[in-house]
Amino acid sequence: MLIEARNLTKRFGDFTAVDGIDVQVHRGEAFGFLGPNGAGKSSTMRMIGCVSPPSGGDLRILGMDPRTDGPAIRARLGVVPQRDTLDEELTVEENILVYGRYFGLPRALVRERARELLEFAQLTERAGAKVEPLSGGMKRRLTIARSLVNAPEILLLDEPTTGLDPQARHALWDRLFRLKRSGVTLVLTTHYMDEAEQLCDRLVVMDRGRIVAEGSPRSLIEQYSTREVLELRFAVDDHAPLAAAVDGLAERVEVLPDRLLLYTDDGDAATAALHQRGVEPLSSLVRRSTLEDVFLRLTGRTLVD
Structure with missing residues (x-):
């Protein structure tokens, strides 16, 4: 079990964003949190990403406790935030090279991974270009490529295709399918029903901080519709x-x-x-x-x- 949460809770003052949820994510699967904005998806992801401490309950990631083992967990995670945080003054390749150094990886290794990741993201021809003029889809693929520089076991994706046109969304889905086939565990949030159906082996439906259903997309449709x-x-x-x-x-x-x-x-x-x-x-x-x-x-x- 890569991720296990029991009665996981997140409060902000008097507001409860995540209200006692139970979640289990298995190695090699694509697991989704489906729900509208404000359902508690991003708050859950921030706790899994070890950047926001739980207010209650128990959370184990890769067998470790994020309260005490945050740095060790983060070293084995890849994170794709809801909004791209690329350095637009750097080139496409430099964005990956600089990010790789944050993990203390040797320069030669980072350079080799950057080459492989640019090929994976179909950005090899743009390696020396500045980021700013890239399309939204290209920036999103670069953000994903950058998140993989530390060869993570789990990739967290928060609303990965928000704002993209249909063609860019499908191109990104293809990259994520390839990642899953390579053995990377995907955990994503989305409010796009088609995205959840396309990408997720299992998912939970969240509403107002709680889980209201769990299963494969097909089983949920058969059960509730x-x-x-x-x-x-x-x-x-x-x-x-x-x-x-x-x-x-x-x-x-x-x-x-x-x-x-x-x-x-x-x-x-x-x-x-x-x-x-x-x-x-x-x-x-x-x-x-x-x-x-x-x-x-x-x-x-x-x-x-």
């Missing part, structure tokens, strides 16, 4: 009064400000039944259930609330 969802939009400002018009057409109905969600195993059949009733929405969409639907079922709100 239906195979398909029919999304209906009507030309009204308030969709709540229209819930009665679709009563009985699905296992359950969620009313959101801008649409109705009908949870069913056959969205096309529900659509046909809707038309038979003479109900004509402005638009309709049948899609598969996602972790967003799991979160809505568990908390009554969406991930972007």
Whole structure:
């Protein structure tokens, strides 16, 4: 067990950011914390990263206690913060070289790792370029490459693709898949449901500092949702009064400000039944259930609330 938390708690004055959670992360897996901003994900990651002491509970990382073994743990971790902290006055390669020296690694070793990591991040051709003009995706890949200079056993990624366009996100996912295959344990936070489904072997869903569900993305969807969802939009400002018009057409109905969600195993059949009733929405969409639907079922709100 690389990470084990029991009743882990983090308080800031009277505010409890992390409220007694239990977490276990196994070697070689990709483990995620899914939830909206303010759910307690980043506070949990900061405790795992040994930069914020727990307020209560027990936490063991690599078999050690972060309260007493912080430096030894940090030496074996890689950390990708939510916002890039690159030195934009240095070149791409220099960012890795300087960072590697913080770990007391020999210059020759750091230089060799920098070459390998730039190749891994697909930045070899940019090695001598300054960081400032790089695209957001390139900067994010450089941040990940830099975090790997000490050959960490665990890589912590806090919202790794926030602000990136779809192409850059997929390029970053590919790099993370490769890392996982090489044996690096990934621990990440995200509020993107597709990212969690793509990257995580297991995850916990967090809401207001607590864990409300745990499992693989597929098992959570199977447990808490239906195979398909029919999304209906009507030309009204308030969709709540229209819930009665679709009563009985699905296992359950969620009313959101801008649409109705009908949870069913056959969205096309529900659509046909809707038309038979003479109900004509402005638009309709049948899609598969996602972790967003799991979160809505568990908390009554969406991930972007």
